[in-house]
Amino acid sequence: MKKRLTQTLLVAALLTSTHNVFAENLTMNVTTTEVAPAGLQQLIDRHFAIWNNSDAVAREKAFTAVYSTDFFVADYAGLNQGADRVNAAISKVQSQHQGFSFTPAPVEWNHDIARVTWGYGPKDNPYLVRGEDVFTVNAGRLSSARVFLNK
CATH class of the missing domain: 1.20.5 (Single alpha-helices involved in coiled-coils or other helix-helix interfaces)
Known part of the structure; x- marks a missing residue:
């Protein structure tokens, strides 16, 4: 024993x-930290400029510089993939919230995943709605966005 x-x-x-x-x-x-790729903040800024632009034709022209061809947005309303469907989703959001715009915080980066918190609201209350987008990045373009609302 x-x-x-x-x-x-x-x-x-x-x-x-x-x-x-x-x-x-x-x-x-x-490694727990990784340096964000050059130009990531500008890419994210262009993404929010697209979402704040009320001209659907101008938005679609800007898509190729920001999004991959198979880019999709997943939010609580569903999944929108491709330029036409994403552009339609932007138009829908804008029509429901006249005069609102996105005010993003600086991008955070971790191994091909970008995260941005943001406010959405009118000029006198730009953080009326708060949320967070989580992006995947591939070959210098955004390939997906997952939207989370903080109610």
């Missing part, structure tokens, strides 16, 4: 030390 207990404790100690060494090495190799 004493020999079996000693063997069990020895195996447990070996496993524990192996786990700790593995965890130390894993922790040492993980």
Whole structure:
């Protein structure tokens, strides 16, 4: 019995030390911050300029410089993919909230994912509605936006 207990404790100690060494090495190799790619803030600024633009034709012309061809927006109303559907969604949001515009905070970046908090409202109350967009970025273009409303 004493020999079996000693063997069990020895195996447990070996496993524990192996786990700790593995965890130390894993922790040492993980990067928790990443420098945002050059031009990301400008790309995000152009995205919000599109959403604040009331001219649907001008918006669509700006799409190719900002969005990938398969870009989509996922929000509580559904999923809109492609320039025509995204442009229609923007028109719908603008028609429901005349005179409102987006006021974004600076972009935050983490391994191909961008996050922006924003306010949406009229000039006298630009943070009437608050939310957050989470973007994926691919080849220098936004490839998706997931919209979260903070009510």
